[in-house]
Amino acid sequence: MKKRELPDPLIESLTRLTKNSDIVMAGRLLNMYFIRQWKVDEQLAKYYTLKWFEKNYPSELKRYRQLNKPFK
Numbered sequence: 001m002k003k004r005e006l007p008d009p010l011i012e013s014l015t016r017l018t019k020n021s022d023i024v025m026a027g028r029l030l031n032m033y034f035i036r037q038w039k040v041d042e043q044l045a046k047y048y049t050l051k052w053f054e055k056n057y058p059s060e061l062k063r064y065r066q067l068n069k070p071f072k
Contacts, residue, residue, distance in 0.1 A: 004038065018057050023064045027053065
């Protein structure tokens with residue numbers, strides 16, 4: 001499979017949103033990009049989005065997960 005890269009304006013937007021503690025909106029933006037531009041299904045887009053954040057913003061993702069633990 002050919003390696004694809006994200007466009008610079010998208011990366012800038014994702015960076016700004018993530019650094020401003022709006023990782024949810026950044027995730028939605030990236031998820032929709034994968035669905036619309038890469039033509040992948042929703043489940044694969046979610047997987048790609050999660051992997052992108054794990055690679056590029058692991059500390060922000062960890063902080064988000066700690067603050068948003070599901071209730072038991």
